[in-house]
Amino acid sequence: MSDPLDFSGQRVLIVGGSSGIGNGMARAFLERGAEVHVWGTRTSAADYADEDGSDLTGLHYARVDVSDPAQIDGAPGFDSLEVLICCQGAVEYKRAEFEREGWDRVLAVNLSSIMDCARKYRAALAEAKGTLIAVSSTAAYHSTIGNPAYGASKAGAVALVRNLAAAFASEGIRVNGIAPGFVATKMTRVTTDNPERMQGALARIPLRRMGTPAxxxxxxxxxxxxxxxxxxxxxxxxxxxxxL
Incomplete structure (x- = not known):
């Protein structure tokens, strides 16, 4: 039998694949034979050379700021795309999400851009009978004190997965999502750099460890x-x- 996890000959695009969870996913698909494209916000792949949790070796990099719909529209297109993973994310601290600017930025990145990416690559995914995966967060299922935009955007992403799945299924596109828990990335440093907060976070996880990009x-x-x-x-x- 052929290996169902062999992605040789398949094209994968990971939005937000330049670091963190997205980069871990990019490395996994690359190791299994895929042609992997990633988007980030820095000018070139070389700008991530000193970034922890970032390895762009062997990946095709493009600079795209997904908070700007025009940049998504102008990003490289594909005739056929087997896998699209939307792993972009933003959060604002110090109660900035209660202000309009912070709210709008987080919603633009965490929710609206997923729809923009789905719209852009719908035809390419249909051509390949491909899959779209939206990465949200467990914040979709509980309150996030101080981060209303983050929680609302992640809950919206979960709902969007259901709606796009129903809309795109007849075209052969499968849409699903992943809701990560507590993973060590640059977005969670507010906790990982604070021993007291870190201890409290681990105490709430039955497996007693943080998740990893892998x-x-x-x-x-x-x-x-x-x-x-x-x-x-x-x-x-x-x-x-x-x-739980």
């Missing part, structure tokens, strides 16, 4: 593969039991 990549490989051929419109929670 943990999230495993779920992405599954959802992009024939192993999940009958899975549609679902957002898989990958959180070590945090939301």
């Amino acid at each position: 943990d999230m990549a495993g779920a992405a490989l599954f959802l992009a593969s024939p192993l999940s051929a009958y899975v549609l419109g679902q957002t898989i929670v990958v959180d070590g039991g945090l939301t």
Whole structure:
């Protein structure tokens, strides 16, 4: 039998794949034979050379700021695309999300840009009978004190997965999502750099450890593969039991 996790000859685009969870996913697909494209916000791949959790070796990089719909529209197109993963994310601290500017920026990146990407690559995904995976957060399922835009945008992403799944299924496109729990990335440094907050966070996770980009990549490989051929419109929670 052929390996269902062999992505040789397939094209994968990971929005937000320049670092963190997205980069972990990019490395996983590359290791399994895929042609992997990633988007980031810096001018070139070389600008990520000193970034922890970033390895762009062997990846095709493009600079696209997804908070600007015009940049998404002007990004490189594909005739055919097997996998599109929307792993972009933004958060504002110090109660900035209660102000219009902070609210608008977080919603633009975490929710509106997913729809913009889906719209742009819909035809290419249909051509390949491909998959779209939206990475949200367990924040979709509980309150996030001080971050109303983050929580609302992630809950919106979960709802968007369901709606796009129903809308695109007749074209052969499967849409699903992943909701990561507590993963060490630059977005969670407000906790990981604070020993007291870190201890409290781990105490709430039954597995007593943080998640890793590799943990999230495993779920992405599954959802992009024939192993999940009958899975549609679902957002898989990958959180070590945090939301239990």
